[in-house]
Amino acid sequence: MRKKSSMILAAGLCMAILMGAGSPGATEGRRNGSAQLRESEPAVVNVPGIAQMAEEKRLEEEERRLEEEAAATGRTVADLKIDAYFADSVIVGDSIVLGYRNYCMKSADASLKSMRFLAAGSFSVHNALWPVSEKSVHPLYKGKQQPVWESISMMGAKSVFLFFGMNDLGVDDDTCKCYQEVIGHIRELNPDVDIHIISMTYTLKGQGKKRLNNDNIRVFNEEMKALAETNGWGFIDMATPLADSEGNLAAEYCSDGFVHQTAAAYEIWTDVLRKYVGEKIGYPVPEEEPAETLEDTQADGTAESNEAETEGMQGEDEKIEN
Numbered sequence: 001m002r003k004k005s006s007m008i009l010a011a012g013l014c015m016a017i018l019m020g021a022g023s024p025g026a027t028e029g030r031r032n033g034s035a036q037l038r039e040s041e042p043a044v045v046n047v048p049g050i051a052q053m054a055e056e057k058r059l060e061e062e063e064r065r066l067e068e069e070a071a072a073t074g075r076t077v078a079d080l081k082i083d084a085y086f087a088d089s090v091i092v093g094d095s096i097v098l099g100y101r102n103y104c105m106k107s108a109d110a111s112l113k114s115m116r117f118l119a120a121g122s123f124s125v126h127n128a129l130w131p132v133s134e135k136s137v138h139p140l141y142k143g144k145q146q147p148v149w150e151s152i153s154m155m156g157a158k159s160v161f162l163f164f165g166m167n168d169l170g171v172d173d174d175t176c177k178c179y180q181e182v183i184g185h186i187r188e189l190n191p192d193v194d195i196h197i198i199s200m201t202y203t204l205k206g207q208g209k210k211r212l213n214n215d216n217i218r219v220f221n222e223e224m225k226a227l228a229e230t231n232g233w234g235f236i237d238m239a240t241p242l243a244d245s246e247g248n249l250a251a252e253y254c255s256d257g258f259v260h261q262t263a264a265a266y267e268i269w270t271d272v273l274r275k276y277v278g279e280k281i282g283y284p285v286p287e288e289e290p291a292e293t294l295e296d297t298q299a300d301g302t303a304e305s306n307e308a309e310t311e312g313m314q315g316e317d318e319k320i321e322n
Contacts, residue, residue: 104266123167124165147185
């Protein structure tokens with residue numbers, strides 16, 4: 001009997017506990033307990049802009065590092081930024097680009113020496129599409145001939161500068177289409193690469209051959225410029241800075257009486273390319289100030305008194321030239 005009573009009492013206590021668990025007081029207790037538990041946990045703070053602030057700090061540190069390097073080397077931050085851009089680039093083209101490669105390799109400027117090229121004599125945007133064979137003229141990379149888009153991928157280049165046309169203009173009317181095909185192959189293997197078209201340069205006056213003449217070169221360059229704008233590629237006018245007053249390749253920039261170019265021409269190439277990249281990345285190369293004349297420097301009216309001295313200097317110049 002006592003055993004049965006104990007069992008009844010235990011059952012009653014369990015029921016009371018269960019009923020109490022569902023009471024408003026118990027529910028409030030659980031809420032308070034949960035709140036206390038949450039307060040004891042580490043807070044997760046979601047501050048908008050943390051990633052942006054970190055990136056801004058990284059850029060500030062990078063800018064400070066470049067300023068220190070520029071001060072130590074006698075260069076500008078713009079120079080260093082442009083150097084870095086070209087270090088991740090490659091220039092692709094024919095024998096004229098091959099000449100620029102040789103010019104850069106011989107330069108005492110370390111930034112020019114570090115520039116990368118895929119160039120070959122007689123290379124063109126047409127034969128860039130040929131399969132590799134004994135007859136193909138694809139530029140070598142690591143001693144192996146292969147399509148340029150494969151070499152570009154192996155290089156890990158982020159920007160590609162293309163110079164074609166001299167060996168294409170007289171071949172067919174589909175040069176622009178071939179340009180698109182080559183760039184399509186490049187982008188297929190390197191989808192994020194920047195593409196820049198360098199305009200075809202001119203021939204020496206009167207030295208054009210059949211369709212390869214300066215009038216047709218001008219038409220081709222305009223077509224390529226429009227194609228670049230349509231596709232979001234960069235376009236660099238290299239023809240105009242190398243031209244004479246009549247729109248031909250200037251004599252001082254021609255090395256062979258036809259189309260190939262001198263070291264003086266490649267100095268222009270360097271200036272044009274660096275100014276173009278500087279504008280693109282937001283670090284424009286400052287224009288060189290014109291040399292001051294005696295009248296500029298002698299604003300106090302003493303310029304005339306130096307006239308005889310100036311004539312004497314000119315006479316010495318004439319002796320040197322002779």
